[in-house]
Each structure stands twice: as C-alpha cells, then as structure tokens.
Amino acid sequence: MPHSKLSLYCLRSLVAMIILGGLPLMLTASHTPTVLEQVQQQGELTIISRNGPTTYYEGNQGLDGYEYSLAKAFADSLGLKLKITEEESYSGIFDSVGSHRGQFAAAGLSITDERSNTIRFTEPYMEVNQELLYRTGSKRPTNIEDLYNKSILVISNSAQAARLRKLQQKHPQLRWHEQSDLEMIDLMEMVHTGTIDFAVIDSNAFALSRNLYPRAQRAFSISEQPMPLAWAFPLDSDNSLFDKANEFIRQAKRNGKLAKLENTHYGQVVAMDTGSATTFARRLDTRLPRWQENLIVAGEEFDLDWQLLAAMSYQESHWDEHARSHTGVRGLMMLTKTTAKEMGVTNRLDPEQSIKGGAKYFRKIFDRIPQDIQGPDRTWFALAAYNIGYGHLEDARVLTEKMGRDPDKWIDVSEHLPLLAKRKHYRTTKHGYARGWEPVAYVQNIRNFYSTIAWHQQVQQRRLASTKNDAVITPTEASFEGSEEQETTSTL
Known part of the structure; x- marks a missing residue:
C-alpha cells in the first residue's frame, strides 16, 4: 500500500477509535443522575424536620429523637452522612420537600388524603391517635358537642387541624385556634396551666410528656382510627430514593428495628398517677x-x-x-x-x-x-x-x-x-x-424518670434561650381557624 494511502488509513482508524472510545463517555455525560445517585455523589442525605420531642432534638449525648434515629439508620444503610434542615411550620415542610433544602421530610407526618394530593408518602412506620387533652379538675368532655364554644388550640396546617375541619362539617358550632410557632409539648403545658381549655396532639407526644405536665390528661380520641406516620417525598417520576426508603422501612419492620426504636423512645414512659x-x-x-x-x-x-x-x-x-x-x-x-x-x-x-x-x-x-x-x-x-x-x-x-x-x-x-x-x-x-x-x-x-428529667431540661433551656419577641402568643392573640405567622427557618 502506498505511503500516503497507509497514512490516510491509519488516520481514519485513529479517528474511529477516538470516536468509539469516547462514545461511552458521551453517553454517560448525557445521563441525568437520579436523586439517589446525586446524594451518593454528595455523600450526604438531607431531611427536613421540625425540632421537637418526637422528631429530633439536642440531647445530653448529641442529636436524638425517634425521627432522627430512624433517618440516621437509613442514611447509614446508604453509607451517607445525615443533615437536617429545620423548618418550623408544616406548610414550610411540605413546600420544601424535594427542593435544595432536603430530599424528603421526616417530621412525624400523618398520612392524609389532603396531603397526598401534593406529596407522596412512604410506607408508614408508626401509628398514632389524635388525642383531645383537658385539664384535670375541670369537667371532662366526652363528645364533640362538649367542645362547642370552648378554647381549642392546635398547630397550624397539622393533621389535627385537618381532622377538626372534617368534624366541623357535621358540627358547625365547633371552633378552634391554629398557631404555627408551637410544638405539641407547648400545647400540653398550656392545658396543664389552664391557659387554654383543650388541645389536640398525637398520642406519642402525649406519652413522652404526660409526667412533665400531669394535669393535661386525655379526654378522648378525635380520630376515627389510628393515623399512620410516614416520610414525605415530592410527587415526581424519580423513584430511586423513594424506593430505597420503602425498602428500608419494610426491612426495619421485618428485622425488628422499628419495634426496638419505638421501645427505646417511647417504651420507657409509663404514666404515673x-x-x-x-x-x-x-x-x-x-x-x-x-x-x-x-x-x-x-x-x-x-x-x-x-x-x-x-x-x-x-x-x-x-x-x-x-x-x-x-x-x-x-x-x-x-x-x-x-x-x-x-x-x-x-x-x-x-x-x-x-x-x-x-x-x-x-x-x-x-x-x-x-x-x-x-x-x-x-x-x-x-x-x-x-x-x-x-x-x-x-x-x-x-x-x-x-x-x-x-x-x-x-x-x-x-x-x-x-x-x-x-x-x-x-x-x-x-x-x-x-x-x-x-x-x-x-x-x-428510672427510664421513666430519666425521660421526664431530660425533657424538663430541654424546656428549661428553651425558656432561657427565648426572648420577649419569642413569647408564646395566647389564643386570643392568634388568628382564628388557621391563619399563620411569618415563618423563619434555619439549617443545622
């Protein structure tokens, strides 16, 4: 073969090899990474949550809480670090799901039909009842009619507020206040002190703090059946992380991890008289x-x-x-x-x-x-x-x-x-x-006393850290039936 033709042949072969060799890189470069791949590349899983006794809090040995422990175990199973973005309001949580603030929400969220229209939930990991609290020494209500013209307080955009709205369809005289800057433990304290007549909180929150606020007692459950709690993901076509989360929860049910976590965080709390x-x-x-x-x-x-x-x-x-x-x-x-x-x-x-x-x-x-x-x-x-x-x-x-x-x-x-x-x-x-x-x-x-002492210390620290501007708004100052304060957020 003449030298010129040989050179041309070699050049074409070289070009072909470069093209063929670079094709996988081109295909890889054109692939949009899934959510799971993104968090694996970052080495970090970010959840959105509310600071509180049933979710996560700064304990004596570092971060603790049921939601933290469960999410940490999930992150560990993926070989990732866990990061928490704090969001005070439920509306802020749902708006932030799937954004740069976090891949999903782990905040003790009840599955409701209304919420399922805008987000999707994993398989539930726990069930709770929605308990109406009253103050011992006052007349214990036994039905919804006993709540007419009374001071009831719930957290804004909560599942408890949604349940009250549903009950109001059959009981038009039912009224309540909603406030966004409260945790369920705050509602218990307000019932305990007589600041409000009634509050509605989840049964797991009641179990944690009933010995700290013993005058706040259960009257009856306003939920028709136990409410399932689950993690909240955005409604999109990327199932990679969502499927992993469901797989993790199913396995945690089978191997007893969920039962162990529930016993660790709630099993120690037995009601004193x-x-x-x-x-x-x-x-x-x-x-x-x-x-x-x-x-x-x-x-x-x-x-x-x-x-x-x-x-x-x-x-x-x-x-x-x-x-x-x-x-x-x-x-x-x-x-x-x-x-x-x-x-x-x-x-x-x-x-x-x-x-x-x-x-x-x-x-x-x-x-x-x-x-x-x-x-x-x-x-x-x-x-x-x-x-x-x-x-x-x-x-x-x-x-x-x-x-x-x-x-x-x-x-x-x-x-x-x-x-x-x-x-x-x-x-x-x-x-x-x-x-x-x-x-x-x-x-x-001792487990019982320890839990109550730990939460008493948390309450004391919150009070010391609070300012006049952080003072709790009373129901008379709060908007009626569900208006919200302006929210602020921070990231841990």
Missing part, C-alpha cells in the same frame, strides 16, 4: 437544682450521663439527702454500709459523697457487664444489677438462654427475672431466690 407525677414535677423545680452540680461533676468523673444519675437518685431517695429505709440504707443514693465503705464514703448523709459513691459503684457494675451487651441494653442491665445484685442478674440471663431467648437483650431478660421468685426456677440457679420483679420495676421507673 396524677399525684405522683405532680409531686415529681414540683421536685424537678425545687429539689433537683440543689444537687444538679454534684450530679454533673460525678457524671463527668465516671463518664456517666448525669441525668441518669439524677433519675437513679430520685428512684432511691426522691432527692432527700436524709432518706433512710427500714433495711438501713441511707442518703441520696441509698447506699448500704458495705457499699459505702467499698466506695470510700465515710458519711452516707453527705450528698456529695453519696452521689459520688453511687456513681462510682454504678460505673463498676456497668464495666462488669459482658462486652457483647452494648447500647441502651447495657445501661438497663447495669441498673438491674445495681438493684438486685450481679449474681442474680446472671442467674436470670442463664434462665433466659435456657428458655430459648436472648440473654443479651433486656427485653428478653426482663421477662425472666421474675422467675427467680418461683421455686421450680430458682432452685436450679447459682444464687437462689430473688424478688425478681423488683429490678424490672426499678429499671422501668
């Missing part, structure tokens, strides 16, 4: 501040949550430094003589020594719990051992395993601890008889 709750709420303001600094110092020294120590000391002594039981244990942490001596406590009635001694002893037990037991379960096991003794706890774990359950899970062991009081079981154990129901109640009570 009104008298006990009222007394506890009062002592949060009158007694706890006297010992709070000592509790914080002990918590820092032994790497423990001071609010857990506060809950333990309330369970033990009701924060009475002179407390004494019929068995001879004494002081804020109700130490025995033997334990006090072991922990270097020379005066059990000295609050500082008692708190430090109790914290040191609990830390010793906590470190002794098998390393396979981690997370909240490790704390519950340590509390049970603090109450009943490490040997009896181990006996209960052995019984649990013999009966085919998991000895490393508190939910399983707590069911078998009471068996230590039954002869056919305790005669086979190393340490014999024990009042096994007591540590179960002990742990439950």
Whole structure:
C-alpha cells in the first residue's frame, strides 16, 4: 500500500477509535443522575424536620429523637452522612420537600388524603391517635358537642387541624385556634396551666410528656382510627430514593428495628398517677437544682450521663439527702454500709459523697457487664444489677438462654427475672431466690424518670434561650381557624 494511502488509513482508524472510545463517555455525560445517585455523589442525605420531642432534638449525648434515629439508620444503610434542615411550620415542610433544602421530610407526618394530593408518602412506620387533652379538675368532655364554644388550640396546617375541619362539617358550632410557632409539648403545658381549655396532639407526644405536665390528661380520641406516620417525598417520576426508603422501612419492620426504636423512645414512659407525677414535677423545680452540680461533676468523673444519675437518685431517695429505709440504707443514693465503705464514703448523709459513691459503684457494675451487651441494653442491665445484685442478674440471663431467648437483650431478660421468685426456677440457679420483679420495676421507673428529667431540661433551656419577641402568643392573640405567622427557618 502506498505511503500516503497507509497514512490516510491509519488516520481514519485513529479517528474511529477516538470516536468509539469516547462514545461511552458521551453517553454517560448525557445521563441525568437520579436523586439517589446525586446524594451518593454528595455523600450526604438531607431531611427536613421540625425540632421537637418526637422528631429530633439536642440531647445530653448529641442529636436524638425517634425521627432522627430512624433517618440516621437509613442514611447509614446508604453509607451517607445525615443533615437536617429545620423548618418550623408544616406548610414550610411540605413546600420544601424535594427542593435544595432536603430530599424528603421526616417530621412525624400523618398520612392524609389532603396531603397526598401534593406529596407522596412512604410506607408508614408508626401509628398514632389524635388525642383531645383537658385539664384535670375541670369537667371532662366526652363528645364533640362538649367542645362547642370552648378554647381549642392546635398547630397550624397539622393533621389535627385537618381532622377538626372534617368534624366541623357535621358540627358547625365547633371552633378552634391554629398557631404555627408551637410544638405539641407547648400545647400540653398550656392545658396543664389552664391557659387554654383543650388541645389536640398525637398520642406519642402525649406519652413522652404526660409526667412533665400531669394535669393535661386525655379526654378522648378525635380520630376515627389510628393515623399512620410516614416520610414525605415530592410527587415526581424519580423513584430511586423513594424506593430505597420503602425498602428500608419494610426491612426495619421485618428485622425488628422499628419495634426496638419505638421501645427505646417511647417504651420507657409509663404514666404515673396524677399525684405522683405532680409531686415529681414540683421536685424537678425545687429539689433537683440543689444537687444538679454534684450530679454533673460525678457524671463527668465516671463518664456517666448525669441525668441518669439524677433519675437513679430520685428512684432511691426522691432527692432527700436524709432518706433512710427500714433495711438501713441511707442518703441520696441509698447506699448500704458495705457499699459505702467499698466506695470510700465515710458519711452516707453527705450528698456529695453519696452521689459520688453511687456513681462510682454504678460505673463498676456497668464495666462488669459482658462486652457483647452494648447500647441502651447495657445501661438497663447495669441498673438491674445495681438493684438486685450481679449474681442474680446472671442467674436470670442463664434462665433466659435456657428458655430459648436472648440473654443479651433486656427485653428478653426482663421477662425472666421474675422467675427467680418461683421455686421450680430458682432452685436450679447459682444464687437462689430473688424478688425478681423488683429490678424490672426499678429499671422501668428510672427510664421513666430519666425521660421526664431530660425533657424538663430541654424546656428549661428553651425558656432561657427565648426572648420577649419569642413569647408564646395566647389564643386570643392568634388568628382564628388557621391563619399563620411569618415563618423563619434555619439549617443545622
């Protein structure tokens, strides 16, 4: 082949190779990345949420809350960091879904027909009831007619407001106020103090704060059936992230993750009777501040949550430094003589020594719990051992395993601890008889107190951070039937 023709042939071959080699790049460049691909490229998943007890909040150990925990688990499953964009109003949440502010909303949102016209929901992860609250001491309403001409307050654009609008079709005399800058815990406080007659909130929010505001009680549920809660996505044709979210929720139902999360965030809250709750709420303001600094110092020294120590000391002594039981244990942490001596406590009635001694002893037990037991379960096991003794706890774990359950899970062991009081079981154990129901109640009570103390601290911090311009608007100042204030937003 002549040299010129050879050169021309080589040139054409080279051009063809360049074109063919670049074709995949051209095709790739022309592909619009899906939402899932975009978040994977960014390495970050952004959700839109409201700051509050049932969604997310700054806890003693960092961000916490049911919605945060669930969304964090989803982000972890995708290998992504989680970012939260805060939005105060429900209308702002729905307007922001799918925008630059967040891929979806995780804010305890109820699925309603009205909302489904503009957004789409994942499979539900929880169900709640819409509870009407009234103040104890006043006449308890039993039906909608009892609400005529009364002061009812709900959050603007909430599912509770939507339900009231539906009820109004059959009850034209039903009236209410809507306000946008409130959380459900605020509504509970206003009913508790008598600022308003009634409020409507979700049952999970009521469960979290009923011991903090014991005068706010349930009258009846205004929802015909439980309302499903779900994540909210935009109405568009891109299903990539939406499908992943549904897959995650379905799997979380199957593997028990949803049940575990619900138990962690709501299972610890058991209602006290009104008298006990009222007394506890009062002592949060009158007694706890006297010992709070000592509790914080002990918590820092032994790497423990001071609010857990506060809950333990309330369970033990009701924060009475002179407390004494019929068995001879004494002081804020109700130490025995033997334990006090072991922990270097020379005066059990000295609050500082008692708190430090109790914290040191609990830390010793906590470190002794098998390393396979981690997370909240490790704390519950340590509390049970603090109450009943490490040997009896181990006996209960052995019984649990013999009966085919998991000895490393508190939910399983707590069911078998009471068996230590039954002869056919305790005669086979190393340490014999024990009042096994007591540590179960002990742990439950402390979880209960801890939750209420934590939320009391959140309320106190909110009050300290508030200004005159942030003062809560009373129902008489709020617009009637659903007008909104101007919203402001911020991003964490």
